[in-house]
Amino acid sequence: MSFKYTLEIITIIAILGFCALFLCTNSTMNGPVFAGSDSAGSGLIARLSGIPLENFKPLISQWHPPSGEIESCLFAFQAAVGGLMVGGVFGFWIGQKKKA
Amino acid sequence: MHIMEGFLPWQWCLVWWIVAIPCLMLGIYQLKKILAKDREALPLLGVTGGFIFILSSLKLPSVTGSSSHPTGTGLSTISFGPWITAVVCAIVLLFQSLFLAHGGLSTLGANIVSMGIVGPLVGYSVYRLLRNTPVNIYITVFLVTALADIFTYVTTSLELALAYPAETGGFFSSFILFLGIFAVTQIPLAIVEGVVLALVFKYIIALKPDILIRLNIFSEEKINKARNEQS
Numbered sequence: 001m002s003f004k005y006t007l008e009i010i011t012i013i014a015i016l017g018f019c020a021l022f023l024c025t026n027s028t029m030n031g032p033v034f035a036g037s038d039s040a041g042s043g044l045i046a047r048l049s050g051i052p053l054e055n056f057k058p059l060i061s062q063w064h065p066p067s068g069e070i071e072s073c074l075f076a077f078q079a080a081v082g083g084l085m086v087g088g089v090f091g092f093w094i095g096q097k098k099k100a
Numbered sequence: 101m102h103i104m105e106g107f108l109p110w111q112w113c114l115v116w117w118i119v120a121i122p123c124l125m126l127g128i129y130q131l132k133k134i135l136a137k138d139r140e141a142l143p144l145l146g147v148t149g150g151f152i153f154i155l156s157s158l159k160l161p162s163v164t165g166s167s168s169h170p171t172g173t174g175l176s177t178i179s180f181g182p183w184i185t186a187v188v189c190a191i192v193l194l195f196q197s198l199f200l201a202h203g204g205l206s207t208l209g210a211n212i213v214s215m216g217i218v219g220p221l222v223g224y225s226v227y228r229l230l231r232n233t234p235v236n237i238y239i240t241v242f243l244v245t246a247l248a249d250i251f252t253y254v255t256t257s258l259e260l261a262l263a264y265p266a267e268t269g270g271f272f273s274s275f276i277l278f279l280g281i282f283a284v285t286q287i288p289l290a291i292v293e294g295v296v297l298a299l300v301f302k303y304i305i306a307l308k309p310d311i312l313i314r315l316n317i318f319s320e321e322k323i324n325k326a327r328n329e330q331s
Binding site for chain 2: 021022026029034042056058059064065071074075076082090
């Protein structure tokens with residue numbers, strides 16, 4: 001039996017399973033908002049400490065992206081930097097292999 | 101897993117910075133040593149670091165009704181160990197705290213400890229345990245990646261529980277509450293991340309098996325066995 005594409009098949013199944021789980025959660029949960037777990041964690045900190053969320057002040061002042069769109073743009077930039085690194089190296093290795 | 105700026109008392113920020121700094125220094129020392137010895141390690145470092153950049157930028161929905169992101173530290177942990185991984189994570193976390201307001205400079209030490217040190221250390225322990233056993237390379241990569249991911253979030257829960265023990269039940273009760281938010285959300289993400297990075301490792305083996313052997317990441321026999329299974 002050939003195992004040539006076993007990992008690819010397992011990866012596709014895992015991604016499809018993950019998507020199915022999301023759709024299932026979205027349709028069965030009562031109003032899931034899919035906000036970040038970081039925000040949920042901050043909410044729990046406020047509850048445990050008894051300090052309202054708005055009273056937590058930065059110890060070191062911080063720049064905030066002025067809008068959600070700018071934030072998405074910067075996250076995309078981060079992913080693009082990673083993509084360039086991965087793509088560049090894989091391309092380099094493929095070129096080296098062909099040359100050899 | 102980002103602890104936001106201002107959400108950790110300064111005493112705890114200091115504690116986690118004190119833990120993080122020596123690990124980062126060790127990572128920089130190891131990085132210099134590896135690159136001086138073998139420049140061919142640089143592209144592999146680029147690929148493993150690239151995956152930390154990509155995966156930590158993806159916010160994915162999960163079963164708890166909230167979203168979280170994978171860490172992508174598995175490949176770097178296997179290839180270069182936890183200390184160099186800590187350096188790469190520090191760069192990513194610094195970018196996110198400066199430009200995205202995810203995490204902060206005061207909490208950067210705590211975030212480096214969870215994503216760059218403890219998660220990869222747990223993954224690296226699993227890798228060392230399985231490296232010389234007959235366990236398949238891809239299963240090893242999957243386990244290292246998934247556990248490094250989950251333990252990052254377990255550590256964040258621990259850091260927050262230490263700083264904010266519950267009024268009733270104290271640290272333990274608080275730890276369980278934070279685990280419910282961070283670690284449970286992370287389980288499906290960690291599984292998918294493990295599978296995806298195992299697939300990426302397959303392509304690294306196919307294209308550049310020599311660097312994996314030279315850096316003694318896996319034995320030549322194991323790498324050849326994995327290559328034969330692919331063809």
